[in-house]
Structures are given as C-alpha cells and as structure tokens.
Amino acid sequence: GENVEQHPSTLSVQEGDSAVIKCTYSDSASNYFPWYKQELGKGPQLIIDIRSNVGEKKDQRIAVTLNKTAKHFSLHITETQPEDSAVYFCAASLNTNAGKSTFGDGTTLTVKP
Amino acid sequence: NAGVTQTPKFQVLKTGQSMTLQCAQDMNHNSMYWYRQDPGMGLRLIYYSASEGTTDKGEVPNGYNVSRLNKREFSLRLESAAPSQTSVYFCASSVMTSTDTQYFGPGTRLTVL
Numbered sequence: 663g664e665n666v667e668q669h670p671s672t673l674s675v676q677e678g679d680s681a682v683i684k685c686t687y688s689d690s691a692s693n694y695f696p697w698y699k700q701e702l703g704k705g706p707q708l709i710i711d712i713r714s715n716v717g718e719k720k721d722q723r724i725a726v727t728l729n730k731t732a733k734h735f736s737l738h739i740t741e742t743q744p745e746d747s748a749v750y751f752c753a754a755s756l757n758t759n760a761g762k763s764t765f766g767d768g769t770t771l772t773v774k775p
Numbered sequence: 776n777a778g779v780t781q782t783p784k785f786q787v788l789k790t791g792q793s794m795t796l797q798c799a800q801d802m803n804h805n806s807m808y809w810y811r812q813d814p815g816m817g818l819r820l821i822y823y824s825a826s827e828g829t830t831d832k833g834e835v836p837n838g839y840n841v842s843r844l845n846k847r848e849f850s851l852r853l854e855s856a857a858p859s860q861t862s863v864y865f866c867a868s869s870v871m872t873s874t875d876t877q878y879f880g881p882g883t884r885l886t887v888l
Contacts, residue, residue: 663834671815696876705779705865705879706818751817762833763877767817 664689666754668766675742676774683769685752686734692754695728695735700749700768709750710737742773776801779880781866787886788856796851796883798866806869807849808877809833809841811862818865824849856887 665688675681687695693714698706712719712726712735719726723742728735739746749770755763782797800807805826810818820833824843838860840852849868853860864883869875 668817698879703881705867705881707879708876711876762820762823765818767815 664692664754664756664764666752666764666766668752668769670769671767672770672772674772674774677742677744679742681739681742681746681771681773683737683750683752683771684734685736685754685766686732687754687764688733689754689756690730690733692756694755695726696753696755696763697726697737698751698753700751702748706751739771742771744773744775747771747773778802779866779868779878781864781880781883783883784881785884787888788853789888790857792856793852793854794856794885795853796864796866796885797848798850798880799848800866800868800878801847802868802870802878803846804868804878805846805871806875807843808867808869809839809849809851810865810867811835811860812865812882813862821851821864853885856885858887861885861887 668685696711699709700706710724710726712728723740725738749768751768752766753763779800808823809821812818819835822841824830827846830841842850866880867877869877
C-alpha cells in the first residue's frame with residue numbers, strides 16, 4: 663500500500679520567515695495530494711491541494727510543488743504569521759473506487775512573534 | 776450548513792465497555808470516513824464508506840465496527856473497549872472519492888481506562 667513520509671516533525675520559525683514542509687510517497691499511481699492544517703482541538707481543514715497533472719499551485723502566501731519523478735511534494739508558507747502556528751498534514755490519494763487517503767505523521771509549526 | 780458533526784465530544788470508558796460514536800454530514804456527500812489520531816502518528820483510516828450501503832476496512836479496523844445508516848450518517852462502534860483504543864476519533868466526508876476534498880468533524884476524544 664501507499665506510504666507517506668513527512669519531514670520535519672517540528673518546525674520553528676520567526677514571524678515573517680518562510681516555512682517548508684516536505685513529503686514523499688511510495689505509490690507512483692497516487693494522483694491527488696492535499697495539505698491539511700489542524701489547529702488545537704479542531705479537525706483538520708484543507709488549505710491547498712495539487713493533482714498529478716500540475717507541478718505547482720499557489721494561493722496567496724501558500725504554495726505546493728509536486729515532483730512526480732522523485733515522488734515528493736512540498737508545502738511552502740511565506741511571510742509566516744503567528745496564526746500559521748498549527749499541525750500540518752500531507753496526504754496522498756489514488757482515484758479508485760476504494761477512495762482511500764494515506765496521511766503523513768504531521769509537522770508542528772510554531773511561528774514566534 | 777453545519778458540515779460534519781460528531782457526538783460525543785469527550786468520552787471516558789472502562790475496559791470492556793461498549794459505545795457508539797455518531798457522525799452526520801449535511802453536504803450530500805457520498806463518501807464518509809472514520810480516522811483515529813494518536814500522538815506523532817498522524818491520521819489512520821479505520822473504516823470508510825464509499826457510498827450509502829457499502830463499508831470497507833481501512834488500515835486499522837480491528838476492534839471496530841461501522842454502520843452507514845443512510846447517506847448522512849456513519850457510526851463507529853467499539854464492542855469491547857481496550858486501553859489501546861484511547862485516541863481522538865475524526866469523521867470525514869467527501870463528495871465522491873478520496874481525491875475530492877475531505878471535510879472533517881471536530882473529533883471525539885476517547886479515553887479507555
């Protein structure tokens with residue numbers, strides 16, 4: 663089955679700096695890669711996603727890049743703010759009737775004011 | 776729209792007791808999922824339902840049963856709770872498959888003594 667590895671497990675940055683979180687996946691057939699943000703005491707919420715036919719996607723301060731050949735994808739957050747502090751999860755999914763996603767173990771991001 | 780709702784928010788059980796976690800969504804989604812989240816381990820899929828009337832095992836199904844009562848509701852049952860089932864449980868739904876955005880509920884924090 664699919665295996666997703668996420669690094670680093672914790673990340674601390676100064677406000678205004680950039681943050682990068684990386685994930686690798688094992689199943690070359692996976693074709694959908696979402697990123698979720700989980701704030702304390704809440705459920706994960708989608709912040710950005712990318713499909714295998716696209717190499718990069720941006721949404722304001724957040725961007726995701728995908729390298730299908732190397733089977734890795736990354737989340738980039740620029741101009742970080744204290745409210746970006748949360749746990750971030752990557753996932754990889756395969757579009758079959760099975761409908762299953764495999765999640766990374768999460769990265770705890772702390773943005774220091 | 777309330778999105779995905781879960782009850783209860785917190786529960787403490789003794790070893791061997793049973794309980795049912797309830798989940799409902801009002802977004803007319805076809806697929807629903809149950810995950811457990813343990814510290815440092817990300818989200819692991821317990822069971823999922825790709826459509827009303829169907830359920831399938833995920834990565835960690837042992838000790839659990841599910842019921843897709845109708846399109847809106849997907850319940851998770853622990854027949855004989857064990858301390859290893861202490862976790863935070865999240866229900867999620869998506870339009871069709873796991874390559875659609877998954878919307879998560881707020882979670883149920885379960886402690887088994």
